[in-house]
Amino acid sequence: MKKIISGLFLFSTVIAFAQEAVQFQDLPFKDLVAKAKKENKILFIDAYTSWCGPCKMMEKNTFTQKAVGDYFNANFVNARFDMEKGEGREIASKFGVRSYPTYLFLNGDGELVSQNYGYMDGSLFVSMAQDVNSPNNKKGSLKERFANGEKDSEFLINIMKLNSSSDFDFAKKASERYFENKKKTEEFTKDDVGLLLFFVKSTEDKNYKIFTERKAEIIKFLPEETYKEFDNQIKLGKIVEQSIDEQNKRINDDYFMKTAEPLVGKHDAEVKLNQTKLSYYAQNANFPEYEKAALVYYKNSEAFEPNELLKTAWIFSEHVKTVSSLKKAAEWAEKSVMRGETSENTYILAKLYFLTGNKDMAKTYAEMSKNMATQAQKDSTLADELLKQIK
Numbered sequence: 001m002k003k004i005i006s007g008l009f010l011f012s013t014v015i016a017f018a019q020e021a022v023q024f025q026d027l028p029f030k031d032l033v034a035k036a037k038k039e040n041k042i043l044f045i046d047a048y049t050s051w052c053g054p055c056k057m058m059e060k061n062t063f064t065q066k067a068v069g070d071y072f073n074a075n076f077v078n079a080r081f082d083m084e085k086g087e088g089r090e091i092a093s094k095f096g097v098r099s100y101p102t103y104l105f106l107n108g109d110g111e112l113v114s115q116n117y118g119y120m121d122g123s124l125f126v127s128m129a130q131d132v133n134s135p136n137n138k139k140g141s142l143k144e145r146f147a148n149g150e151k152d153s154e155f156l157i158n159i160m161k162l163n164s165s166s167d168f169d170f171a172k173k174a175s176e177r178y179f180e181n182k183k184k185t186e187e188f189t190k191d192d193v194g195l196l197l198f199f200v201k202s203t204e205d206k207n208y209k210i211f212t213e214r215k216a217e218i219i220k221f222l223p224e225e226t227y228k229e230f231d232n233q234i235k236l237g238k239i240v241e242q243s244i245d246e247q248n249k250r251i252n253d254d255y256f257m258k259t260a261e262p263l264v265g266k267h268d269a270e271v272k273l274n275q276t277k278l279s280y281y282a283q284n285a286n287f288p289e290y291e292k293a294a295l296v297y298y299k300n301s302e303a304f305e306p307n308e309l310l311k312t313a314w315i316f317s318e319h320v321k322t323v324s325s326l327k328k329a330a331e332w333a334e335k336s337v338m339r340g341e342t343s344e345n346t347y348i349l350a351k352l353y354f355l356t357g358n359k360d361m362a363k364t365y366a367e368m369s370k371n372m373a374t375q376a377q378k379d380s381t382l383a384d385e386l387l388k389q390i391k
């Protein structure tokens with residue numbers, strides 16, 4: 001009898017303890033959003049991974065606290081998703097989740113209204129949640145409120161910060177309204193300058209006019225030389241756009257240099273031109289032109305990071321046939337290997353050695369790549385296939 005009573009006591013204690021903790025609902029994402037809308041609550045999502053230490057600490061130390069459970073259960077619809085499994089992957093992609101734990105707060109329209117990070121103790125976690133759980137975040141769709149002309153500064157800043165990676169165009173429109181409404185009598189803050197620079201991408205942007213008109217305020221927070229360099233890069237962006245012949249998938253070198261050189265000087269213009277050519281020709285799979293541009297741009301390879309050189313060496317190993325170019329790519333790959341051997345860079349170097357006729361060195365590095373991949377429990381298929389070709 002005593003064992004039965006003891007068991008019942010333990011069972012009731014566990015139930016009571018569970019009720020005190022945050023109650024996470026196991027529902028599909030769309031149903032959670034619908035539930036939040038129906039109950040006029042904000043949806044809280046704990047975005048975690050199975051290997052994240054701070055995530056486990058939150059689960060053990062913070063989510064189990066009565067004060068935390070009481071507040072979150074009363075005011076939010078709560079859910080948890082592993083960002084590496086199932087719907088978690090889609091949520092991570094949609095809202096730009098890259099660190100763990102991340103705390104997502106969404107309104108009933110599925111729009112992000114706040115995003116926070118990292119381990120927090122109970123009191124700080126509840127304090128953060130109270131700030132999020134404001135009437136302003138429950139007024140309805142952010143996009144509808146924006147379309148209806150809402151001009152509140154905090155509202156616009158929140159849109160900028162929350163959507164800069166997931167919906168850049170929406171965030172940019174919010175930035176344009178924010179700076180349009182910021183009167184010249186209101187001095188810029190350091191944060192204002194940061195937001196302005198982040199969203200100015202072209203001389204045709206509305207914010208570019210603000211950037212030029214309020215130069216005196218901006219250079220209070222950054223050197224005038226930096227301001228000038230930033231301005232030049234924006235102007236170069238427009239020249240790049242005008243230099244691209246989309247019909248023939250080529251870049252007009254003469255037009256670019258003629259237009260850019262007076263603006264930034266010959267050296268900087270040539271650097272920008274070659275960077276543009278590398279990016280454009282790689283995207284359009286024009287590897288003969290990519291090869292030419294890379295050989296010019298990386299002529300002084302000592303000035304570049306080994307990982308950047310390795311990326312180009314890999315493209316050469318896949319798409320370039322000229323032996324002299326492949327030998328140069330092998331030199332680039334060697335710089336990466338000298339910094340630190342990995343299964344990836346040793347494979348690329350092995351392949352380049354093979355393509356240039358150095359079978360002994362190719363075999364040595366292919367075997368090294370295979371062994372390192374096996375030890376790290378990575379896929380060694382590429383190294384295996386290369387070894388078969390070498391034999």
